[in-house]
Amino acid sequence: xxxxxxxxxxxxxxxxxxxxxxxxxxxxxxxxxxxxxxxxxxxxxxxxxxxxxxxxxxxxxxxxxxxxxxxxxxxxxxxxxxxxxxxxxxxxxxxxxxxxxxxxxxxxxxxxxxxxxxxxxxxxxxxxxxxxxxxxxxxxxxxxxxxxxxxxxxxxxxxxxxxxxxxxxxxxxxxxxxxxxxxxxxxxxxxxxxxxxxxxxxxxxxxxxxxxxxxxxxxxxxxxxxxxxxxxxxxxxxxxxxxxxxxxxxxxxxxxxxxxxxxxxxx
Numbered sequence: 160x161x162x163x164x165x166x167x168x169x170x171x172x173x174x175x176x177x178x179x180x181x182x183x184x185x186x187x188x189x190x191x192x193x194x195x196x197x198x199x200x201x202x203x204x205x206x207x208x209x210x211x212x213x214x215x216x217x218x219x220x221x222x223x224x225x226x227x228x229x230x231x232x233x234x235x236x237x238x239x240x241x242x243x244x245x246x247x248x249x250x251x252x253x254x255x256x257x258x259x260x261x262x263x264x265x266x267x268x269x270x271x272x273x274x275x276x277x278x279x280x281x282x283x284x285x286x287x288x289x290x291x292x293x294x295x296x297x298x299x300x301x302x303x304x305x306x307x308x309x310x311x312x313x314x315x316x317x318x319x320x321x322x323x324x325x326x327x328x329x330x331x332x333x334x335x336x337x338x339x340x341x342x343x344x345x346x347x348x349x350x351x352x353x354x355x356x357x358x359x360x361x362x363x364x365x366x367x368x369x370x371x372x373x374x375x376x377x378x379x380x381x382x383x384x385x386x387x388x389x390x391x392x393x394x395x396x397x398x399x400x401x402x403x404x405x406x407x408x409x410x411x412x413x414x415x416x417x418x419x420x421x422x423x424x425x426x
Contacts, residue, residue: 279411283340
């Protein structure tokens with residue numbers, strides 16, 4: 160039963176308010192074995208997909224949760240996938256319905272349905288090669304939310320001359336938002352934000368060592384940025400990618416509405 164069915168039943172006097180409230184509260188999630196409640200309406204409610212965090216879950220539970228999610232949403236994104244999780248997922252779903260990203264440690268399970276295309280565009284930049292895994296997790300998340308993604312990797316401040324030509328190419332693609340992944344001193348998001356006219360999301364990465372290592376210096380540097388940026392937690396690639404995609408998708412949707420209004424006015 161959908162929300163419109165509940166509202167119609169109330170309107171027609173077939174359901175009282177208390178029952179309707181109970182029914183409405185039960186919409187939008189599917190329980191699995193008393194350990195998980197899948198939020199099947201999250202994307203339609205918030206514009207952000209739900210992902211399965213494999214970390215700290217048993218491989219068999221990840222398999223079954225993914226199975227339920229594919230049934231509900233046709234595609235399931237799984238993050239922080241270990242070798243044990245990957246083996247169990249491959250055994251359960253086969254290679255044809257499984258997309259494995261070894262750098263991001265993500266798996267996408269699907270029933271053959273491709274990811275939607277929204278028209279949103281997201282740029283993904285990494286300061287160093289060591290920051291690519293977090294950047295790739297962001298890229299996969301944005302792609303699963305329907306965005307085209309453009310990557311620019313290994314353009315950190317130790318050789319800042321590498322950034323400028325790549326940034327010109329990226330800006331030509333007119334991204335709605337840009338994720339910048341950086342570890343160590345975490346300077347790159349601040350620089351990028353000062354050179355582009357779109358929102359920048361700083362993604363601190365747990366590279367670096369000694370005092371301020373493990374991403375702490377990068378996180379604090381981004382929080383203290385003199386440029387205007389948003390900042391996610393250390394190694395939170397999914398959050399960065401989903402946030403960037405949310406912005407890009409809103410811009411794409413607004414552009415489509417403007418075109419429709421213009422077309423109606425011209426008629």
